[in-house]
Amino acid sequence: MSRIGKQLINLPKDVEFRKVENKISIKGPKGEITKVLPQNIEVVKLESGLLSVTRVIEDRKSRELHGLFRSLLSNMVTGVSAGFVKILDMKGVGYKANVDKDTLVLNVGYSHPVRITAPTGIKFQVETNTIVRVIGIDKEEVGLVAQKIRAIRPPEPYKGKGIMYRGEVIQRKAGKSSK
Template sequence: MSRIGKQIIKIPAGVNIQLTETNVQVKGPKGEISRDIPSCLSVIFNKDENTLQILRKNENISSREVHGLFRSLVSNMVIGSSTGFTTILELKGVGYKANMDKTTLNLSVGYTHPIRIDAPEGIQISVEANTTIKISGINKEKVGLVAQQIRSTRPPEPYKGKGVLYQGEVIQRKVGKSSK
């Protein structure tokens, strides 16, 4: 049995779960998320203990592959609807700055033109001190995808350490050319 898949998901107060045969819907203070249940798995909701458990219907390879993944996805749905997810990016470099125009992020990261990135539905982007970008939302996949999209505009380079970095990320610096 999958080590991750067999773990029980505890539901915090204020989060409601609605189950059908093919769908899990999670409602919480931050919002609502739903996901289809794979046909090889079943979800059991214990109202007394306020827990969810993911079980396999059979021991096929495909059901074993999906078991831990689906448990993690449902767990992220519960966490996202109750507390949400946040990723923070930092701009490092001379003249690098960011600002918001309603729901559009404008980046000046060393190109001749500003880069504009629209915030998808359900994702909030805010800029603090022109060099810190905060991305938050209830869907962990979307938050990570938007953060990676912003980071890919100017990935950090190893010689000067300039670029868009995750908060706390350490870039391994390379030594440049040495003169004789």
């Protein structure tokens, strides 16, 4: 049995769980997320307020999906109750960011400002012109948007300039050595 799949998911008091046929819906104070349940996986709400994820059939595909879907379900519960945040730091001379309604405007050394429109369910916050927060309830979506922002100007190894995740370590290289 999957070590992750057999763990129970704690459902907070302010979070609702609904299952209609093969769709699972989790609603909380931050919003609502819906996912389609795979055929071989069963989700049951226990009396104690816990969610249990089990396999219906013991084949290879079911075993693969068991732990994965339990993790996705746990992320859904965390997202609607607390939310997810990715923090990006910008390093470089003249690098700055600001938010215009739901659009993030980045000045990162190009001849023009780069504009990124926030997808549905994602919000941008800018602190001190060089710190960008990507906030949302869907962990996957928050990670994809943060990755898209980082890809605009990835950190380079010589001077360490660019957009990087908070806590990311950039392996620095030595420059040319003179003789």
